Amino acid sequence: MDLLEAGLSPEARENLFGDAAGNMLWSCRADPRFCYYAYLPQREGPLPVIVYLHGTGREYPSPVREELEAFGRRHGCCVLAPLFPGGITQPDGFNGYKLLREGGVCYDLALLEMLRELGERCPAAQTRQVFLYGHSGGGQFVNRFFFLHPHRLRGVCISAPGRPTFLDRTRPFYWGTQDWEAVFGGPIRMDLLRRVPVLLVVGSRERAFIGEAFCGQNRVERVQALHKNFLENGVPATLAILEGADHDSASRERTRRFCQWLEGTFGEEFLA
Numbered sequence: 001m002d003l004l005e006a007g008l009s010p011e012a013r014e015n016l017f018g019d020a021a022g023n024m025l026w027s028c029r030a031d032p033r034f035c036y037y038a039y040l041p042q043r044e045g046p047l048p049v050i051v052y053l054h055g056t057g058r059e060y061p062s063p064v065r066e067e068l069e070a071f072g073r074r075h076g077c078c079v080l081a082p083l084f085p086g087g088i089t090q091p092d093g094f095n096g097y098k099l100l101r102e103g104g105v106c107y108d109l110a111l112l113e114m115l116r117e118l119g120e121r122c123p124a125a126q127t128r129q130v131f132l133y134g135h136s137g138g139g140q141f142v143n144r145f146f147f148l149h150p151h152r153l154r155g156v157c158i159s160a161p162g163r164p165t166f167l168d169r170t171r172p173f174y175w176g177t178q179d180w181e182a183v184f185g186g187p188i189r190m191d192l193l194r195r196v197p198v199l200l201v202v203g204s205r206e207r208a209f210i211g212e213a214f215c216g217q218n219r220v221e222r223v224q225a226l227h228k229n230f231l232e233n234g235v236p237a238t239l240a241i242l243e244g245a246d247h248d249s250a251s252r253e254r255t256r257r258f259c260q261w262l263e264g265t266f267g268e269e270f271l272a
Helices: 010-017 063-075 107-121 137-148 180-184 219-232 251-271
Strands: 023-027 035-039 049-053 078-083 130-135 153-159 198-203 237-242
Touching: 035 063, 035 107, 049 063, 049 107, 049 137, 063 078, 063 251, 078 107, 107 137, 130 137, 130 251, 137 153, 153 251, 198 219, 198 251, 219 237, 237 251
Parallel strands: 049 078, 049 130, 130 153, 153 198, 198 237
Antiparallel strands: 023 035, 035 078
């Protein structure tokens, strides 16, 4: 028993702590190097779960979380936002989580553990299949998690990844999937990928040069190429180009576009 909670009546506990436990940053018990923010609506279930993956800068708290929490309050959704800090395997390293695996760390499995813990805290949460959203570096994570764990996803939003992975057996990982089995230990289940609706988002002003590559020199070109690649492989993908948006200053607009897509794609089934 927490010493500060000993002997408290329910009324006193409510007046002291309010709903802090339903709007909390928790340590991941399976790997305390990581933590996660969890918003749990005060509703009875079943409760859909939205997972948000941060970008390289790991802004926390963020306007994205605020928008998703507001959406969760309106529609009865849980929000889970993992926090994967830099410096886990290398003192100055901060990109590893985007590739899912780094130096023996499995970031994808850490997220699945967080979902398991969320399900223990809130049995009404629909943690078996979730909605996954990530921007920039988080978009890279979502892209690859989608390929690796499509059976755990109901819908996916990939926003402005700088270095996406394509369904391309002629190119090695990370650009392609030629050696996917060697990297991750199993094949990509195309039959399952084709069942998951995908939203691809990029701002019209995201045209800064980010390197020479077969898929384009800026984020707009690369997201357009990824959209084409998904459609060619039978993945149900929608492309949204946000007019006037750049990479760093349109987080609320991107998130609202994602929420609108959820409402329009899943309708009453999702938002009952």
